[in-house]
Amino acid sequence: MADLVEKSKELAAYAAVDDNLLSTHRVVGIGSGSTVVYVAKRVGQASNKNELVCIPTGFQSRQLIINNGLRLGSPEEYPEIDIAFDGADEIDTNLGLIKGGGACLFQEKLVAACSKQLVVVADYRKDTGVLGKGWRKGVPIEVVPAAYTKVSLELAKLGGKPVVRSGLPAKAGPVVTDNGNFIVDCDFGEIPPAKVAELNAKIKALVGVVETGLFVGLAAQAYIGNADGTITKKTV
Numbered sequence: 001m002a003d004l005v006e007k008s009k010e011l012a013a014y015a016a017v018d019d020n021l022l023s024t025h026r027v028v029g030i031g032s033g034s035t036v037v038y039v040a041k042r043v044g045q046a047s048n049k050n051e052l053v054c055i056p057t058g059f060q061s062r063q064l065i066i067n068n069g070l071r072l073g074s075p076e077e078y079p080e081i082d083i084a085f086d087g088a089d090e091i092d093t094n095l096g097l098i099k100g101g102g103a104c105l106f107q108e109k110l111v112a113a114c115s116k117q118l119v120v121v122a123d124y125r126k127d128t129g130v131l132g133k134g135w136r137k138g139v140p141i142e143v144v145p146a147a148y149t150k151v152s153l154e155l156a157k158l159g160g161k162p163v164v165r166s167g168l169p170a171k172a173g174p175v176v177t178d179n180g181n182f183i184v185d186c187d188f189g190e191i192p193p194a195k196v197a198e199l200n201a202k203i204k205a206l207v208g209v210v211e212t213g214l215f216v217g218l219a220a221q222a223y224i225g226n227a228d229g230t231i232t233k234k235t236v
């Protein structure tokens with residue numbers, strides 16, 4: 001099982017890079033998570049790798065860029081990104097996403113918003129059709145620490161079940177993001193594809209919320225590695 005999942009991540013990532021990374025691309029966003037490990041490896045093998053600047057979405061992503069011999073840039077220097085590759089926790093039929101399982105959602109959304117094209121790479125477990133059906137429950141929401149109780153109360157009024165993400169067993173107390181904030185995982189049950197944008201806007205409007213892990217209208221394509229060794233390609 002674990003081998004199948006790992007193989008499907010590699011399949012999806014390699015195919016996504018091989019199909020979409022063009023010789024004309026110069027600025028490439030590199031997402032976060034375990035699937036993107038294979039993206040960085042494949043970009044590191046590209047014939048034009050020395051002409052690329054790679055924009056990270058967090059600490060892990062920076063390490064992947066450096067360790068694969070790629071040139072590191074920042075959104076500050078490169079606010080226009082040719083293409084970005086990133087993982088997802090769940091993918092719906094409109095290519096709406098839940099992201100942030102690794103607490104990197106703010107920088108991931110920043111890079112996605114700077115990119116002309118976001119290509120999602122994932123194993124078959126993430127292709128849930130409807131957000132909120134996956135094994136990892138809840139929408140990750142990055143919150144300024146001083147506001148977490150206020151935001152949690154308001155998320156409950158929106159119908160969610162908020163839980164501040166714990167750092168245990170590695171750290172007693174909340175997970176702290178690369179930006180010094182907390183993550184509140186909020187379970188809203190199943191979110192129909194047509195309702196994702198509305199819920200995202202309501203959460204974003206709460207003072208103290210930095211960003212949500214709901215990605216709406218950002219992904220252009222998704223590559224899903226299947227357990228039987230095939231790839232499902234989805235576009236909007």
Ligand SMILES: O=C[C@H](O)[C@H](O)[C@H](O)COP(=O)(O)O
Binds near residue numbers: 031035036087104
């Ligand atoms: O914060 C982390 C990210 O949104 C990841 O891209 C997401 O959690 C998917 O990670 P993985 O490829 O490890 O399943």
